[in-house]
Amino acid sequence: MSAPDRLRRSIVIGCGGYLPARIVANAELESTMDTSDAWISERTGILQRHIAADGEKTSDLAIAASRSALAHAGVEAGEVDLIVLATTTPDETFPATAVRVQAALGCPGSIAFDVQAVCSGFVYALAIADNFLRVGQARTALVIGAETFSRILDWNDRGTAVLFGDGAGAVVLKAVDRVEGEASPRGILSTHLHADGRHHDALFADGGPSSTPGRVGVVRMNGREVFRHAVEKLSGVVEEALAANGFSPSDIDWLVPHQANRRIIDGMARKLGLAPERVVVTVDRHANTSAASIPLALWEATKSDRIAPGDIVLLEAIGGGLTWGACVIRW
Secondary structure, eight states, X not given: XXXXXXXXXXXXXXXXXXXXXXXXXXXXXXXXXXXXXXXXXXXHOOOEEEEOOXXXXXHHHHHHHHHHHHHHHTOOGGXXXXXXXXXXXXXXXXXXXXXXXXXXXXXXXXXXXXXXXXXXXXXXXXXXXXXHHHTTSOSEEXXXXXXXXXXXXXXXXXXXXXXXXXXXXXXXXXXXXXXXXXXXXXXEEEEEEEEOGGGGGGEEESOBTTTBTTOOOOEEEOHHHHHHHHXXXXXXXXXXXXXXXXXXXXXXXXXXXXXXXXXXXHHHHHHHTOOGGGBOOOHHHHOBOGGGHHHHHHHHHHHTTOSOTTOEEEEEEEETTTEEEEEEEEO
């Protein structure tokens, strides 16, 4: 498709999600490691998490979430010409898990690739898809965050094993032409992405085909360091996003944050002056699902009709790399 002669924008027309059937409550972890429900919930806000079944792959979760999103959008799979899948836990080293999703959905010929930015992955994927649609290289995009993070955890490390869960979420974006003189247009207003590899050791998986052939590795985290960076960097990117759109914190109707830690989420809400009922929180039930956490939260918010047309929605996330970013959407 050739570049358009007038600017386009991307609008969100559907959200979907999928959570594995198995639920592991904090109490179940007490019998396998040195932890307790009180210790986990007080420090993180997590009460339970979903864990993928044996043989249930990241692509399976992504396909289910995609079908849910397409149904919500009223879009046939054949209309999708771009699939961007954010994941840290692909089915295989190659090819991209996105091509498995493409084949299963039945949209051959569409662009399909993975994005790896850990917990910031969905915001990165959304920015990439938005740019594809804006310049006319695609018209309908499926943006997915999907993880089987339980597969890369050290279940003897209570500092990381209790924090994560599995799941997938997806949104459908549609390119629309900007109307001359249109006031308050819907769609993605701006995206803001950052990375700083100097902080690699704060959060990483200690394995990979290049560094340790034959070994995937497991998550290693300096929790105190990650928390410190999260507060600083999320505050900065939120201020950047607000300034780019001429907004003040009072203009934000909904905060949909990466679901890593309830204390971080509450801190950002206080900074923005948002009442608790204006913050979408799923960390208590989903735990940290990495790239899947924001689209899963959007799915829950749309299912309950909390987000209304015209609402200003702010997404923000930070993850290993370190990577971080924000996105502002007029729903």
